[in-house]
Amino acid sequence: MSSEQADADRYFTASGIPLRGWYGPEDVPSPAREAGAGSPGVPPYVRGAYPGMYRTKPWRVFQLSGHGNPEDERERILFLLSQGETGFIMEHDRNTADHLYNVDHPEVVARREDVGQTGAVIQSVRDYETILDGIDMGHYYAHPGGAVVQHAPFALGCYWTVASRRGLDLSRLSGTGQSDFFLTYLGCIPKRQIPTEAGIRLNTDIIEFCGRYLPRWVPVSIAAYNAADTGLNAYQELAALFANAAVYLDEINRRTPESLTRLAYMVGGINLRVGMDFFEDICKMRAARKMWVELLRRRYGVADARAARLRIHIVTAGSALAYQQPLNNIARGTIMAMASVLGGTQSLGVATYDEAMSIPSEHAHQMSLRIQQIIHHETNIPAVADPLGGSHYVEALTAELETRAWEMFEEIESRGGFAAVLDEGWLHDLAAGNQLDLAEAVNRGDRKMVGVNAFVEDVTPWEMTGFEPVEGVWGKSMERLRLVRRERDGRAAATALRDLETACRGDANIMPAVMEAVAAQATLGEFGDVFSEVFGDWKVPISF
């Protein structure tokens, strides 16, 4: 039987790519066959970013964490590090960080009990000092928050300021920002937010600043995870990722073409989502590495092997986890983590089994670490790079994803580019359509989800509760805010904020002024007010 004959029953990937019953050599386009026969660690990097892969560089165990007061956030980070996490992430309270509100903002006061439930409340550099007390910033790779574009200058400025005060050399400090457009311009849209154009400017400022002072930092980690978890499918995620990257590279090219190759390397630290379509997401990672090489070569004429090495952080899909029978999510997390490792990730966060009901409990966090550690130490999977390379199926699907992603990349370009498809809501419509199709398929029973619409009987002998965050966070945060305002040099803070405003209105890089304002103990809400005043508000393109 030929592979085409085996197609009688229709099977598709999660993104709708038709699947054959089996694959043979004739299904693999010849360029893909060549790429799949290459070596890891050399362009086009389909087979892996580094020659030795996990033998020489184990993936970073890197979990989202944070809640409550700065002390609570610190405690959870220390717990995770003690359990084998190899970098740490500082999650910020959504109520304040997303919107750049202090806790005395009326919108926050109206929901004060929510404060601290989704991350720690961090309003000034003092809070960073509390969280980082006793944590070796020179040793650990960190993501100090700033997932939100307009929040990143403050978050990064605080972290770098604490590092400087400790006498650490910023040029040796390693970690990652995020400043992700897909989070707050697509999936989780805040009450107030600067327009996309201003966001691109801020992000390019951060990239330039890191290029100059923090060469080991990943300045903006484009988090296509957020695009995918909002609904974009695998090839749409790739297209959106590179459309976003192209915006930064275009802007760098306009400002300082001579630094493009060096800064392109820094932009090439990105973030993808791995969901439950095992092979599609493995192939997506392989395709992503190749596409980065192509993008740099074709669009910018950059062939530098280091710049073209895409480094990937994977977060396993929160939206793939179920509220019902939550222990099943440990199995789901394991499958997604295995796909991430087989796809050649550099860094991994496994969404916790209580994801659908709360922020992570300590136990769920520990399980996510254990999943990674079991794969690392017990399975022998990491011994060999790209173990699926050369499979007819894997090479064919990698090539197909790349083809479809480039088609959509071109479509984004023809629609005016990355900012335009966000401003006009085109990506939102795509994501919403996919969300609805998926939800309807689950409701019809066409798509089975164990414990949700199939095999729903549950004999778990205890009830899962999720995590109960600490109470009284708002009151303590108000008190800290009052202290900062009382104890700082008010005139110095006001001057620094005025300088920040001037910098924002001008063309120069804002980051030196951000660092000054952070050092003068300007607060989160004050940063927000300056940005809002200078840049105005983004017009949200979706309506219900």
Place this chain on the structure above:
Amino acid sequence: MEGADLILNVDQPGKVLFAKTALDGHWRGPAVVVHVLRDAGFEVIYLGMATADEIAAAAVQEDVDLVGLNVGGSLAVVMRILDKLDVSAPDVGVMLGGTIQPQHRSALEVRGISTFPPGSMFSDIVEQARRLVEVRRGSKGDVTPA
């Protein structure tokens, strides 16, 4: 009997106010539920992230039959909204969906509030919405029981 109850409302299944209780702009869940309710014939006003005062005021002003809340935070914030609605619009039904911790569901059920966590079936959501509209219209005398 039940069929007769609903005859009057075939063209007007009900008016729903839909809001998010937390300052968290995720819209994936709400978008799907709003679509499902409209598909079932409900008129839905989407308020987005709103405070207890805003929700209660809008419920009165728009004369809705039902308030749908997408939650994702502390129970206290939800309870404040329910308290406000009890005062301002006591006859309006309330339904909750989103990331609700299992131990909070019983506290809400005590107040007569049905909860729809992730993975809830559309048919269950629509059925409960219809039931609450029916109860409210019954209490206002809009529906003459057969």
